[in-house]
Structures are given as C-alpha cells and as structure tokens.
Amino acid sequence: MAVSKDKIRNFSIIAHIDHGKSTLADRLLEKTNSVAIRDMTAQLLDKMDLERERGITIKAHAVKLNYLAEDGEEYVLNLIDTPGHVDFNYEVSRSLAACEGAVLIIDASQGVEAQTLANTYLALDHDLELVPVINKIDLPSADPDRVAAEVEDVIGLDCSEAPRVSAKTGVNIEQVLEHIVKDVPAPEANDNLPLRALIFDSVYDSYKGVIVYVRIKEGKIKPGDTMRMMATGAEFTVVETGYMRATLPEPCKELTAGEVGYITASIKTVGDARVGDTVTTVENPASEPLPGYRKVNPMVYCGVYPADGADYENLRDALEKLQLNDAALTYEPETSGALGFGFRCGFLGLLHLEIIQERLEREYDLDLVTTIPSVIYKINLTDGTMIEIDNPTHYPDPATIASCEEPFTNAHIYAPTEYVGTIMDLCQDRRGVFKNMDYITPERVDIHYELPLNEIIYDFFDSLKSRTRGYASFDYEISEYRKSNLVKLDVLLNGDIVDALSFIIHSEKAYSKARKIAERLKEHIPRQMFEIPIQIGIGGKIIARETVKAMRKDVLAKCYGGDITRKKKLLEKQKEGKKRMRHFGTVEVPQEAFMAVLKLDDND
Amino acid sequence: MKPMGLYIHIPFCNGKCPYCDFYSVTPQCDTVEKYVNALCREIDKADGIYDTVYFGGGTPSLIGADNIAKIMSHILRTENCEVTLECNPSDTGAINSDFDFNKAAQSGINRISMGLQSALNSERAMLGRRGGCEDVERAVSRARNAGIDNISLDLMLGIPGQTAESLKESIRFCKEMKAKHISAYILKIEEGTPFYAKKDILCLPDEDETCDLYLTADKELEKAGYRQYEISNFSYEGFESRHNLKYWRCEEYLGIGASAHSFADGKRFCYERNIDDFINGIPPRNDGEGGEEEEYIMLALRLTEGLIFENFKNRFSHSVPESIIIKANGLKKYGLVNVDEKSISLTVKGFLVSNSVITALL
Numbered sequence: 034m035a036v037s038k039d040k041i042r043n044f045s046i047i048a049h050i051d052h053g054k055s056t057l058a059d060r061l062l063e064k065t066n067s068v069a070i071r072d073m074t075a076q077l078l079d080k081m082d083l084e085r086e087r088g089i090t091i092k093a094h095a096v097k098l099n100y101l102a103e104d105g106e107e108y109v110l111n112l113i114d115t116p117g118h119v120d121f122n123y124e125v126s127r128s129l130a131a132c133e134g135a136v137l138i139i140d141a142s143q144g145v146e147a148q149t150l151a152n153t154y155l156a157l158d159h160d161l162e163l164v165p166v167i168n169k170i171d172l173p174s175a176d177p178d179r180v181a182a183e184v185e186d187v188i189g190l191d192c193s194e195a196p197r198v199s200a201k202t203g204v205n206i207e208q209v210l211e212h213i214v215k216d217v218p219a220p221e222a223n224d225n226l227p228l229r230a231l232i233f234d235s236v237y238d239s240y241k242g243v244i245v246y247v248r249i250k251e252g253k254i255k256p257g258d259t260m261r262m263m264a265t266g267a268e269f270t271v272v273e274t275g276y277m278r279a280t281l282p283e284p285c286k287e288l289t290a291g292e293v294g295y296i297t298a299s300i301k302t303v304g305d306a307r308v309g310d311t312v313t314t315v316e317n318p319a320s321e322p323l324p325g326y327r328k329v330n331p332m333v334y335c336g337v338y339p340a341d342g343a344d345y346e347n348l349r350d351a352l353e354k355l356q357l358n359d360a361a362l363t364y365e366p367e368t369s370g371a372l373g374f375g376f377r378c379g380f381l382g383l384l385h386l387e388i389i390q391e392r393l394e395r396e397y398d399l400d401l402v403t404t405i406p407s408v409i410y411k412i413n414l415t416d417g418t419m420i421e422i423d424n425p426t427h428y429p430d431p432a433t434i435a436s437c438e439e440p441f442t443n444a445h446i447y448a449p450t451e452y453v454g455t456i457m458d459l460c461q462d463r464r465g466v467f468k469n470m471d472y473i474t475p476e477r478v479d480i481h482y483e484l485p486l487n488e489i490i491y492d493f494f495d496s497l498k499s500r501t502r503g504y505a506s507f508d509y510e511i512s513e514y515r516k517s518n519l520v521k522l523d524v525l526l527n528g529d530i531v532d533a534l535s536f537i538i539h540s541e542k543a544y545s546k547a548r549k550i551a552e553r554l555k556e557h558i559p560r561q562m563f564e565i566p567i568q569i570g571i572g573g574k575i576i577a578r579e580t581v582k583a584m585r586k587d588v589l590a591k592c593y594g595g596d597i598t599r600k601k602k603l604l605e606k607q608k609e610g611k612k613r614m615r616h617f618g619t620v621e622v623p624q625e626a627f628m629a630v631l632k633l634d635d636n637d
Numbered sequence: 638m639k640p641m642g643l644y645i646h647i648p649f650c651n652g653k654c655p656y657c658d659f660y661s662v663t664p665q666c667d668t669v670e671k672y673v674n675a676l677c678r679e680i681d682k683a684d685g686i687y688d689t690v691y692f693g694g695g696t697p698s699l700i701g702a703d704n705i706a707k708i709m710s711h712i713l714r715t716e717n718c719e720v721t722l723e724c725n726p727s728d729t730g731a732i733n734s735d736f737d738f739n740k741a742a743q744s745g746i747n748r749i750s751m752g753l754q755s756a757l758n759s760e761r762a763m764l765g766r767r768g769g770c771e772d773v774e775r776a777v778s779r780a781r782n783a784g785i786d787n788i789s790l791d792l793m794l795g796i797p798g799q800t801a802e803s804l805k806e807s808i809r810f811c812k813e814m815k816a817k818h819i820s821a822y823i824l825k826i827e828e829g830t831p832f833y834a835k836k837d838i839l840c841l842p843d844e845d846e847t848c849d850l851y852l853t854a855d856k857e858l859e860k861a862g863y864r865q866y867e868i869s870n871f872s873y874e875g876f877e878s879r880h881n882l883k884y885w886r887c888e889e890y891l892g893i894g895a896s897a898h899s900f901a902d903g904k905r906f907c908y909e910r911n912i913d914d915f916i917n918g919i920p921p922r923n924d925g926e927g928g929e930e931e932e933y934i935m936l937a938l939r940l941t942e943g944l945i946f947e948n949f950k951n952r953f954s955h956s957v958p959e960s961i962i963i964k965a966n967g968l969k970k971y972g973l974v975n976v977d978e979k980s981i982s983l984t985v986k987g988f989l990v991s992n993s994v995i996t997a998l999l
Binding site for chain 2: 561562563583584585586587588589595596597598600601603604607608611619
C-alpha cells in the first residue's frame with residue numbers, strides 16, 4: 034500500500050568533492066535502520082570499487098528510507114545520490130530534477146568550494162528547497178561559525194538552523210533527517226494524469242536487463258503496462274516495478290505519482306533508457322515529455338588500444354559491456370599504423386575518460402595504450418565547407434584550411450588567496466583569458482577564466498592541485514567555439530610519421546612542445562642497430578629534431594662448448610622483448626616511450 | 638655409422654680465472670681417476686665414430702698426458718680426425734712442467750688450443766692468468782717439437798687497460814708464434830664470477846672502446862693473414878676449427894663429461910654441472926629440441942659464409958623464407974648484412990650487433 038503523498042520526501046545530497054556526501058548518506062541509511070550494521074561497509078551507495086577509492090560518486094544511485102519522525106509520523110525519504118563531478122553535470126541535473134529538495138553539505142573547515150557553488154546553482158535552477166548541513170565538525174580545523182557565515186555571505190542561505198554534524202562519528206544526524214522532513218516539500222502528485230516519469234539513472238543487470246530508475250511525476254505504472262520512452266520512441270512491456278532499498282530491491286504492485294522507484298522491462302541497453310528521457314504508457318500516453326531532456330555528447334576523444342594486439346577482441350567486448358551501462362561512452366573501431374587495431378572512444382570529460390580506462394584495466398584486466406586526448410575541432414575549409422574532427426589523423430592538408438575553431442570553457446577556480454599568482458600563471462600558460470576575480474571571503478577567491486578545452490582536458494586539474502597543494506577547486510562549462518591558430522604536430526621516426534603521436538596544438542606552443550617530445554623520445558628509445566632520426570614537424574616543415582645513436586655492440590661472442598640452448602634462450606628472450614615493442618618500419622619503440630610522450634605535462 | 642663430433646669436458650682447474658664461468662673444480666687425485674674412468678665408460682657406452690674430438694675445460698692438460706692417452710684409446714676415430722686439446726700455458730709451459738706432449742701426440746692429439754689472452758703480462762695479470770708469455774712460448778715450442786703444428790691461441794678483447802696498440806702487440810705475438818688459428822673473444826662479465834662482483838671498479842672499456850678493439854682485431858688479424866670465419870674466430874686458410882664449425886653448421890656432436898652438451902637425433906641434452914653425478918652415471922638431461930630452422934639460421938649467421946640458401950634447402954627441403962630475405966635487404970643499407978642470390982651474411986659491423994640483427998631477421 035502506497036503511503037500518503039504528503040509523507041514522501043524526495044531529496045538529493047549535493048556537495049563539493051570530499052565534503053562527505055557518501056559518508057552522510059551512509060549515516061542516514063544507518064539511522065533509518067535501512068541496513069543492518071553488519072552489512073555496513075563504508076559508503077554503501079558508492080558501489081563501484083573505483084568510486085570508493087577515489088571518494089567520488091560516478092553514477093547516481095537511489096534508495097528509499099523509512100523514517101519515524103519526532104512528530105510521530107512515518108515518512109518515506111527517497112535519497113537520490115548525485116555524481117560529484119563536473120563531467121557528469123547533466124546526470125546531476127537530472128537527479129536534481131527528480132527531487133523537491135537537496136541537502137547541501139559544506140565542509141566545516143574548507144567552506145564553500147567550486148562545486149558547492151556550481152551544485153547550489155544547479156539545485157536552485159530546479160527550484161529545490163536547500164537544507165544546508167555543516168559537516169566534519171569533529172575535525173580539529175573545523176570552524177562551523179566561519180563556514181556558516183561564509184554560506185550566508187556567498188550563497189545567501191540562512192544557516193542559523195543548519196545542522197552541524199559529523200557524518201563520520203554520527204553526531205547530530207537526526208537533525209538532518211528532521212530538517213528534510215520539515216523543510217523539503219512533499220511532491221505535488223496526481224495519479225490520475227497520464228504517466229510521466231523522469232529517468233534519472235539506469236543500470237544494466239545481466240539477469241533483468243536495464244533497470245530504469247525513475248521519479249514518477251504524474252500518473253502510475255505497473256507490471257504488464259506497455260511503457261514508451263518519449264525521446265527515443267522505444268516501447269517495452271513492464272516486467273517489474275519496485276523500490277530501491279539499501280541492500281536489495283523491493284518489488285511493488287505499482288509506482289504512483291510522487292514516488293521514486295525502478296522499472297524493468299527486458300531492455301537490452303541503457304541507450305534505450307537514456308537519462309533525462311520521459312517514460313509514459315502506450316495505453317494512456319502523455320502529450321508532452323518532461324522538460325530538460327538532451328542527448329549527452331562526448332566532449333573528449335582518444336584512441337584506446339590494447340598493448341597486446343591479441344587483446345583487441347577482449348577490448349571490444351569490454352567496451353560493449355561498459356556501454357550497456359554508460360550511454361555517454363561512444364566507441365568505434367580505428368586503425369593506427371603505430372598501435373594497430375583499437376577504438377576511438379568518446380567521453381564526457383577527462384574524469385570520465387580516466388574512469389573508463391581504469392575500469393577497462395581493472396575489471397577487464399586489459400593493458401592499454403591511450404593516445405593524447407582530443408577535443409572536437411571545427412575546421413573551415415577554403416571551399417567554404419566546415420568539418421568537425423576529433424582525431425588528429427583526419428586533420429586536412431593545411432593548404433585547404435581557411436580557419437580553425439576550438440571549444441572554450443568558462444572556468445571557475447576557488448582557492449586561498451595566496452595561490453592566486455601561481456593559478457594565474459597556470460591559466461595564462463594554458464592560453465586562458467582572465468575574466469574577473471571575486472573575493473568569497475578575505476582569504477578565498479573565485480577566479481574566472483575562459484580556457485580552451487584542449488588545454489584543460491589533459492593534466493590541468495593535476496597541475497592545479499600540485500601548484501596549490503590540493504587547496505584549489507575547479508569547475509567548468511563549455512561556452513562556445515572560437516577561431517584559433519591551430520596546427521597539427523607530427524612525430525617522424527626514421528622518416529615515417531607515427532600517427533598515434535600526432536596531435537593538434539596552438540601554434541604558439543608548437544615549438545616548445547616539439548622540442549620536449551623529441552627529447553623525451555630520445556631518452557626512451559633504446560639504441561638500435563642503426564641511427565634513428567627523431568623529427569617533429571608541422572606539415573612538411575621540421576621544427577625539432579634529435580637522434581638516437583646506433584647501438585654498436587650486442588653480441589654473444591663465446592661458444593660455450595656447444596651449449597647452443599643457452600644461446601637460443603638468450604635470443605628467445607631478446608625476441609620476447611621485441612614483441613613488447615611497437616614497430617615502425619624498422620624502428621622499434623618501447624611502450625614506455627609512448628607513455629612518456631603521452632604523459633608529457635607542464636612540469637617537464 | 639656416420640661420424641660425428643665428440644666433446645670431452647675436463648672440469649679441473651688449478652685456480653679459477655676471475656672472469657670464467659665454465660664448470661671446473663680443483664682436482665683431487667682420486668676424483669681425477671674416477672672421472673677419467675667415467676669418461677671412458679660413457680664413451681664406450683656411446684659407441685660412436687668421430688671425425689673431430691675436442692678436449693675442453695677446465696684445463697684438460699691438467700690431468701696429464703697419460704690420462705689423455707687413456708681416454709683417447711677408447712675413442713674410435715676416422716682417419717683425418719681433428720683432435721684438439723685445450724692447454725693452459727701455466728702448467729704445460731712452466732719450466733718444470735711434466736706434461737708429456739709426445740705422449741699426447743702419440744695418442745692422437747693433433748691440435749692445441751691455448752689461452753694466451755694477451756701478450757702483455759700486465760694484461761694477463763689483470764685477467765688473473767697464471768704464467769707469462771714465456772710460458773706460452775715454451776708450451777708452443779714443446780707442442781711443435783712433439784709434432785703438433787696446428788696451434789690455436791685465444792685472445793681476449795676488452796681487457797681493462799687494453800689499447801689498440803697493446804692489442805696489435807698481442808696479434809704480432811700470435812704471428813710470431815706461427816699460430817694457425819686465433820679465437821678473439823670479447824670479455825663478457827658473467828654473473829656469479831668475481832669480475833661481476835667488482836665490475837664497477839674494473840675500469841672496463843666502454844661499449845665504443847670495446848667495439849673499436851674488435852674492429853682493430855679484425856683488421857689486424859686479416860692483415861696478418863688470419864681470415865675471419867666466425868664472429869670470434871680467425872684462421873689461416875684451411876685451419877678453421879672443424880669441431881667448432883659443427884656447432885655453427887648445426888651438425889651433430891656428442892658431449893661427454895660434467896656439464897657437457899650434446900646434439901644428436903634432433904635433440905639437445907646435457908650432463909649436470911656436477912662431477913659426482915657424472916661419475917655416478919646419472920644420465921644427461923633433455924635440453925630441448927635442436928636443429929630446427931630458426932636455430933640453423935641463427936647459428937649459420939655467426940659464420941662469415943652466412944646462411945647459404947642451397948645448404949638450407951638441402952637440409953629443410955624448402956627455400957629460406959622470403960620474409961627473412963626481405964628483412965635482410967632492409968638492413969643492407971645500414972651496412973649490417975650482405976645479401977646476394979646465394980646467401981645472407983653479416984658484415985663485421987653486423988657481427989657486433991649480431992643478436993639484434995638475428996632477432997630482427999627471424
């Protein structure tokens with residue numbers, strides 16, 4: 034029996050990375066007895082190992098809690114967890130669209146950070162009621178009064194009533210629950226309208242097919258109904274409806290307006306149940322979908338190759354499986370003269386790229402070589418046409434190019450004032466255009482830059498962290514394409530272009546980068562039987578060169594009284610070593626040399 | 638029965654040279670006797686006929702000419718059998734040496750191989766070699782007087798402190814000694830040897846210097862009339878070591894003695910590096926397949942004659958794989974290999990990087 038609508042509270046938790054979102058979620062589960070203590074592992078909602086390790090939530094999850102409030106009434110609290118990273122902004126916005134309120138966590142010592150603000154604005158865009166919570170009061174450096182003042186100052190949110198908690202130790206968690214019940218409005222819900230349910234997440238399950246997580250806005254749905262995805266038009270017969278519990282799903286007869294739950298319908302891929310799409314029924318269809326759906330498109334591309342060519346099929350299987358669960362991941366086969374057979378993969382951003390790469394390596398035990406990430410460039414040709422390229426290999430003949438455009442971002446960096454100098458140096462070096470700087474408090478600033486996306490997709494965040502000893506936070510959104518003076522750098526070994534090492538770069542940076550690459554390669558390519566020229570060129574023009582001198586001695590002089598096997602073994606070993614090399618004509622390049630060039634960063 | 642090569646390992650040395658990793662122990666009277674008996678036993682058991690015999694070590698001369706003769710009496714040989722005895726000049730060339738070259742010669746020894754290493758006593762001392770050049774001279778003349786004229790001397794390249802000049806000096810000495818054959822090995826620091834332990838303080842010549850020494854040796858030896866026929870071996874025309882050529886031409890040979898390696902019937906096998914096991918009759922263990930194409934090619938390319946297409950075809954009933962010829966042609970422009978319609982061979986420069994060249998071709 035469904036509970037009365039006015040006892041439902043749908044909420045998210047939003048926070049800057051590491052401010053304790055997942056830990057607080059765990060405490061809420063515990064306080065509502067949603068999970069037995071023996072089942073508690075730290076951060077239950079972060080189901081992937083990777084999430085737990087990195088302390089970030091990659092995919093959103095949801096859970097239904099029952100809470101007996103101080104007023105003696107029992108409430109249903111639907112907690113919808115949100116991914117905590119800028120790459121997954123769209124997913125965050127869909128999760129928020131499924132709620133009426135959001136718990137905003139602020140770290141009692143760090144205060145307002147880049148994503149605190151970004152997520153707050155996102156929540157306000159969805160008219161959510163915000164429940165500020167000051168967390169980590171157990172830390173010696175905690176200063177809840179200062180942070181409360183900061184939140185009032187910067188965000189304009191009244192913090193006089195804000196619970197001051199320690200999610201780690203469990204102090205004052207009840208206050209959070211009470212605030213959710215009191216401050217977050219009950220859903221406006223009408224069971225009698227045609228069904229409109231918002232998909233805020235979906236996961237692939239090998240038994241049930243895709244499990245679609247929905248918030249029912251209007252109407253109701255039950256097993257046997259024929260559901261229709263309003264954006265994709267796909268139709269399925271509902272097999273099961275239910276609620277997400279902390280440890281196990283709980284099937285139910287139907288889901289009604291205001292509720293959060295799941296639907297299974299033997300859906301084969303998550304691509305058929307896209308986050309943001311609206312579910313209705315064929316029997317009684319809604320006329321308009323819920324607002325806000327868009328197909329998320331990859332922003333960053335790179336080539337992903339198996340280190341061992343024999344793993345190509347395994348890599349394809351792994352990508353196929355990951356895509357079942359991640360509609361934002363795209364891949365298509367590509368061939369590189371240098372790296373053999375692999376895939377051109379598209380990602381939402383750099384974190385997304387790293388996560389996919391790590392999952393491929395960990396969960397599928399693959400050894401990978403990835404090429405330098407690229408954004409999508411728009412190239413205007415002299416014949417008046419425009420092409421979009423995400424792979425330097427497709428860069429046209431410079432003679433046919435009228436102009437190039439690259440994507441820019443609006444980037445905000447929050448940091449203590451003492452780091453302003455080094456941050457501005459970094460942004461300047463990354464071709465940033467300074468917009469303005471706001472003092473959040475006398476000690477902390479919000480620095481606003483316009484930065485080319487291709488300058489931040491690689492190691493910007495790492496550089497930023499190392500320059501500010503981890504104190505800076507960073508957030509960006511894509512703004513527009515701008516004309517830019519771009520060139521393609523080619524690496525030539527022994528006169529042949531190594532396609533996998535080509536990349537597109539701003540002309541101002543081409544020379545210094547070319548020199549570094551040449552030096553790096555020289556360091557990492559072992560001497561071979563002959564001299565190997567390393568050249569870096571733009572078009573036909575060589576702008577940097579180095580030479581790997583020829584190896585002179587590699588010989589087994591002695592005969593060892595007929596011990597041929599020993600000789601053979603040595604040669605076998607040498608041949609094994611050769612297999613791990615990449616071959617370009619007659620030149621052999623060890624994997625490390627690629628890595629060294631691909632990982633070339635700021636500090637080199 | 639087809640004659641084959643016979644290698645006899647004598648694992649005794651009076652002392653261990655600090656760079657050597659061959660199997661050897663200090664001889665004790667009764668051990669030598671038991672070992673010689675075991676050799677005879679195994680030779681009898683093998684029951685073969687041999688066209689080359691090679692006593693290697695260790696220091697074969699250390700067991701005395703009587704024991705050599707005793708072993709020889711068990712070996713059935715073809716008429717022109719080449720029989721080499723490795724000698725250490727410090728025992729066969731010492732003033733008071735009692736090694737009886739006449740007896741050895743009478744038993745059938747017709748070739749002597751001696752470790753000169755260097756004609757400079759300072760360099761010999763550096764290598765821990767006992768005895769000086771005088772001992773080499775004496776040993777050579779004693780062998781000659783016994784009628785053994787086919788003498789091979791070993792030279793070492795890359796000795797700490799060695800220069801092109803000192804190397805030329807050593808080569809001059811070899812010519813004066815009228816050696817028919819020279820083996821010139823590049824000093825290799827093997828793991829587990831005393832040299833390995835102190836390799837960082839040895840002032841070893843670097844890669845470039847060692848290569849230059851090798852090229853100098855090649856040039857000077859050729860000038861002195863020694864023709865290179867293998868990576869490390871040079872000789873007057875007709876004095877190539879027939880026994881060692883068997884290794885490189887992938888022909889069959891039997892190795893008898895502790896740690897000795899054999900190749901027969903397409904199989905490689907070897908005795909353990911343990912005298913007692915050998916004396917006690919523990920049979921050799923399998924050491925893998927042998928004589929297959931790749932091995933044949935890898936060994937052939939060590940010879941200056943190289944991989945001769947016709948020989949390959951006769952042996953394997955098909956031509957040398959086209960891919961190898963294509964790859965060889967690719968390396969031609971770097972001056973590492975010679976390719977013509979009959980064969981592929983490595984140049985002197987190619988020999989220096991032969992491991993890379995061979996792996997690149999295979």
